[in-house]
Each structure stands twice: as C-alpha cells, then as structure tokens.
Amino acid sequence: MGTVGVILCPCPDLPAGAAAVARRLEKAGAAVTVSAPLCSPAGLRELASQAAAAGRVLVGACHPLAQEVLPVIGGAATWPVVDLLSAADLEEAVGRVLAALARPLPPAAPSPVGSREVLVVGGGIAGVQAALDLAEAGIRVHLFDTALSIGGTMARLDKTFPTLDCSICILGPRLVEAASHPLINLITWADLERISGRAGDFQVEITEKPRYVDMSRCVGCGACAAVCPVILPSRWNLGLSPRKCIRIVFAQAVPLRATLERDYCIDCRLCEKACERQAVDLAARPRTRRLKVGAVVIATGAVPFSPRLKGELHYGDHRRVLTGLEFERLVCATGPTGGALLGPDGRPLTRLAFIQCAGSRDRRFLPYCSGICCAASLKQALIAKEHDPGVEITIFFNDLRLTGKGGEDLLRRVREAGIRLVQGLPGAVEPDPGAGVTIISAPLAGGGPRRLRVDVAVLAVGLAPPPPHPVLDELAGPRDPSGFYQAADPVLAPLDACTPGVFFAGTCLGPKDITESVSQGSAAAARVLTFLSSLP
Numbered sequence: 001m002g003t004v005g006v007i008l009c010p011c012p013d014l015p016a017g018a019a020a021v022a023r024r025l026e027k028a029g030a031a032v033t034v035s036a037p038l039c040s041p042a043g044l045r046e047l048a049s050q051a052a053a054a055g056r057v058l059v060g061a062c063h064p065l066a067q068e069v070l071p072v073i074g075g076a077a078t079w080p081v082v083d084l085l086s087a088a089d090l091e092e093a094v095g096r097v098l099a100a101l102a103r104p105l106p107p108a109a110p111s112p113v114g115s116r117e118v119l120v121v122g123g124g125i126a127g128v129q130a131a132l133d134l135a136e137a138g139i140r141v142h143l144f145d146t147a148l149s150i151g152g153t154m155a156r157l158d159k160t161f162p163t164l165d166c167s168i169c170i171l172g173p174r175l176v177e178a179a180s181h182p183l184i185n186l187i188t189w190a191d192l193e194r195i196s197g198r199a200g201d202f203q204v205e206i207t208e209k210p211r212y213v214d215m216s217r218c219v220g221c222g223a224c225a226a227v228c229p230v231i232l233p234s235r236w237n238l239g240l241s242p243r244k245c246i247r248i249v250f251a252q253a254v255p256l257r258a259t260l261e262r263d264y265c266i267d268c269r270l271c272e273k274a275c276e277r278q279a280v281d282l283a284a285r286p287r288t289r290r291l292k293v294g295a296v297v298i299a300t301g302a303v304p305f306s307p308r309l310k311g312e313l314h315y316g317d318h319r320r321v322l323t324g325l326e327f328e329r330l331v332c333a334t335g336p337t338g339g340a341l342l343g344p345d346g347r348p349l350t351r352l353a354f355i356q357c358a359g360s361r362d363r364r365f366l367p368y369c370s371g372i373c374c375a376a377s378l379k380q381a382l383i384a385k386e387h388d389p390g391v392e393i394t395i396f397f398n399d400l401r402l403t404g405k406g407g408e409d410l411l412r413r414v415r416e417a418g419i420r421l422v423q424g425l426p427g428a429v430e431p432d433p434g435a436g437v438t439i440i441s442a443p444l445a446g447g448g449p450r451r452l453r454v455d456v457a458v459l460a461v462g463l464a465p466p467p468p469h470p471v472l473d474e475l476a477g478p479r480d481p482s483g484f485y486q487a488a489d490p491v492l493a494p495l496d497a498c499t500p501g502v503f504f505a506g507t508c509l510g511p512k513d514i515t516e517s518v519s520q521g522s523a524a525a526a527r528v529l530t531f532l533s534s535l536p
C-alpha cells in the first residue's frame with residue numbers, strides 16, 4: 001500500500017507550534033516535513049513538489065486550505081487535510097495526526113487526464129514556428145491571432161538582415177504549411193475572451209468576429225474588391241496607399257480570404273452581385289468558440305514605439321518623416337510604389353537620412369536598447385542603394401550595436417557602399433520649405449551644429465511592450481519593469497511563465513530579431529512537449 005508522509009504548515013496559531021508537533025510525531029515514527037506556509041504560493045509549490053515525490057501525503061493545516069492544497073497536488077493519493085488549528089493543545093494536535101495515520105490508507109484515486117491540445121496566442125513568426133513544431137510532434141494546435149492573417153510584422157518586411165533575403169519568400173511557405181497542416185486549427189480575426197482552469201486543463205473562450213464573407217465559399221479571387229466604391233487608407237501599408245472596404249489584406253495573406261468592414265460599408269451590395277460563389281454574407285454574426293487545452297504559448301509580439309511622442313522629430317506633421325517599417329513598405333515590391341524608390345508623394349528619393357534610437361535608450365520613453373534598430377537601418381540603407389546606387393544616405397547613430405551573426409559583415413557592406421555614418425543623434429527634424437526636411441545635428445566629432453537637407457528622414461523606432469490584455473496578463477503573471485512579460489526565471493526557465501503550463505516565445509519577452517524569435521518558438525514547443533509528457 002505504501003507509506004504516508006506528514007506535511008505540516010508552520011502556522012503560528014498551531015498549539016505549541018509546528019516544530020513541537022513535528023518532534024512528537026517523529027518520536028512516534030512518522031516521517032514529518034515542516035513546509036513553507038501553505039497559505040502562500042511558495043508553500044503550495046513546495047507541497048506539490050513533496051507530494052509528487054512522496055506520492056501519498058497527509059497534510060496538517062487548517063481546513064479552509066483544503067480547497068487550495070488538494071488541486072495543487074493533482075493526481076497524488078492524498079489523505080484529507082487534518083485540522084490542527086482548532087486543536088485545544090499539543091496533545092490533541094498530535095493525537096489527530098496519529099489517529100489519521102492509524103486509519104487504512106485510501107487507494108490512489110485516478111487523476112483526470114489533461115488535454116493534449118495547445119493554444120498558441122499570436123500568429124507571428126515565433127507563434128507559427130511553435131505551432132509547426134508541436135503539430136509535427138503529433139500535438140493538435142489552435143493558432144490564434146487577432147489580425148486578418150497570420151504572419152505578424154515579418155510579413156510586412158521587404159527583406160531580412162543580415163542576408164537581405166526576401167522576407168515573404170521565407171515566411172510565405174511556412175504560413176501556408178501552418179494553414180494546411182491537419183493538426184493546426186487556424187483562428188484569425190478573433191478576440192480572446194477568457195482562459196480559466198489550471199495546467200493541463202485550461203478552458204478557453206474565443207469570439208470570432210464576422211468577416212461578412214463565407215470562408216468556405218470564398219476563393220480569394222478579388223472580384224468583390226474590384227467593384228467596391230468605398231476607398232479607405234490601407235492599414236497594412238500603414239496609411240501609405242488606399243484600399244477597399246472589402247478586400248484581401250495582402251496578396252500572400254493566410255487565410256487568403258476577403259473581409260468586409262461593416263463600419264465603413266454603404267450597403268450598395270455591389271460585392272454581393274460580383275461574387276460568383278455567393279460568398280458575401282452581410283447578415284453574419286460573431287461566433288463564440290470554446291476550447292480545452294493543456295498548455296498555452298504566448299507569442300503576442302511587441303509594438304513599435306510611436307515617434308509622435310518625440311515632438312522634435314515632427315513625425316505625423318510632415319509626410320517625409322517616416323518610420324523604418326513605413327519605409328520598408330514603400331520600397332517593398334508588394335508595397336504602395338511597387339518597389340520603386342519613391343517618397344509618399346510619388347517623387348523620386350535622392351537623399352535619405354536614417355535616425356537611430358527614436359524612442360529607445362531614452363529615459364522618457366524606452367530606457368532600454370531595442371536591439372534590432374541598428375541592423376534594420378543598415379539593411380534599409382542597403383536596400384535603397386540596390387534601388388538606386390546614386391542615392392545619398394546618411395545614418396545618424398548613438399552607438400552601432402550589431403551583436404548578431406553577420407552583423408559585422410552587414411556593417412562592412414554599408415561602408416563599402418559609400419553610406420555615411422555620423423555618430424551623434426539629431427536634435428530636431430524641421431520641415432523644409434521645399435519638398436524635404438532639414439535635420440539639425442551636432443556630431444560627436446565636433447564642428448558645431450550642422451544642417452542637412454534630405455528628401456526623407458527615416459526613424460528607427462524602438463520596440464515597446466505588448467499592450468495590456470486582461471486575459472493574458474492574469475494568466476501570464478507580472479510583467480518586468482519595462483512592461484514585457486516576465487519569465488519564471490530569466491536564466492533557468494527563460495520561456496516559462498509563473499503559471500504552470502504557460503510559456504512565452506518571441507518579442508513579448510523583449511526586443512529580438514527574427515532568428516531569435518524562431519529559436520524561441522521552437523524552444524517553447526519543446527517546453528510544451530516536456531510539460532505535456534508529465535501529465536498523467
């Protein structure tokens with residue numbers, strides 16, 4: 001039948017104290033451990049660990065703790081909690097424990113089998129990698145994203161550093177693989193409403209927003225967008241190009257299906273008439289889905305810092321002050337200019353300036369280095385040179401931080417291309433009476449303030465933490481001082497949340513490049529597999 005260990009809570013209200021009770025029980029031949037207070041998270045974790053090792057335990061504590069203690073132990077055969085707090089004296093407390101030990105040992109109760117399915121929150125490259133690795137290991141995955149398509153920020157990039165390979169050429173096949181994998185359930189354009197339960201048995205509630213297009217009938221032909229008369233700024237192209245009220249968000253979107261935004265629809269119903277497959281459904285309603293999963297991977301990513309907060313840069317006041325991602329969309333072959341080196345107003349660009357640390361390493365905004373900005377700006381400068389070798393480019397920097405593999409080679413290529421590197425961040429960017437902007441700077445090399453007129457100023461904005469999310473924040477636990485999610489241990493458990501069964505991947509933990517995000521996606525999948533293998 002096995003032996004029973006006794007675990008005592010060191011409650012200060014116990015008669016004569018836990019130490020005295022433990023000594024008396026040990027004299028009677030019982031194996032006794034005095035734990036951390038069982039009304040604390042540390043005590044509950046210790047109890048779970050000891051119960052897992054001993055298998056069968058008797059807990060001496062106050063009865064109100066029973067509902068907290070027993071679920072933590074999970075499937076271990078546990079004797080009912082012995083109430084020692086109400087004992088009149090030491091003798092009664094010891095007698096209650098010995099009486100419980102004298103009773104026949106109850107059989108081990110079978111534990112409920114936890115779910116072997118996994119929820120991945122976030123369809124960027126880290127989340128997609130985690131989902132693919134889990135699916136390849138035979139685990140059913142629900143890949144969730146609030147956007148119309150999976151792909152995240154990487155899908156918006158023209159090229160990746162340090163190799164300058166086409167971003168969507170790398171990412172596209174993985175997105176298609178994720179959508180077509182029989183063990184991956186894709187959930188996009190949805191809201192995460194609730195996650196309850198515990199490790200191995202989480203209950204998830206999701207609301208799928210209506211696309212007003214039947215996903216089973218739509219084939220992504222674009223006939224609806226061709227006839228739609230409502231023209232809006234394209235959020236995908238960051239407002240740099242127009243789009244229709246009903247459209248496919250971008251050419252390589254996954255799922256490749258149209259979506260109508262009812263808030264802007266004028267009810268002309270031209271899209272209904274143009275659709276040969278009768279896929280347009282203007283009467284669609286939100287749909288609630290409930291899932292049961294054993295583990296959750298949070299891969300929500302980070303968000304770009306808003307340079308509007310730095311008034312001296314005049315972002316938003318002038319069309320020729322852009323963020324790095326906006327410039328990336330401009331020069332991308334699938335972007336507003338078709339890949340030509342043109343400004344937002346359609347004029348050719350002959351002089352460019354890149355300004356580093358727009359928000360990063362600034363105690364007013366993001367006190368940390370965002371890590372990827374230097375390499376991203378060097379990459380964008382080389383892309384501009386590929387489009388027009390004669391374009392004049394100046395990069396204003398604080399320090400060049402290129403620690404990743406291939407970073408030094410990227411810097412060498414920039415210097416060989418004749419791109420000017422100036423140490424010293426500009427103090428202001430002023431609108432020019434002509435079509436460009438003037439950058440006022442005082443380089444660290446000396447010489448006093450200088451003025452440089454350029455066609456476009458490109459701001460390397462930092463990565464800010466993911467915005468607050470009531471459901472995920474409650475599940476994931478506290479955030480770090482910078483606002484990113486915080487791992488249980490930054491060294492020994494860098495991807496584990498404080499909540500068992502919850503793991504992190506990608507930039508929700510802090511700024512990082514695509515390579516590291518992919519690595520963390522695979523690592524998070526490995527942690528999930530290890531966790532699921534420990535479930536009964």
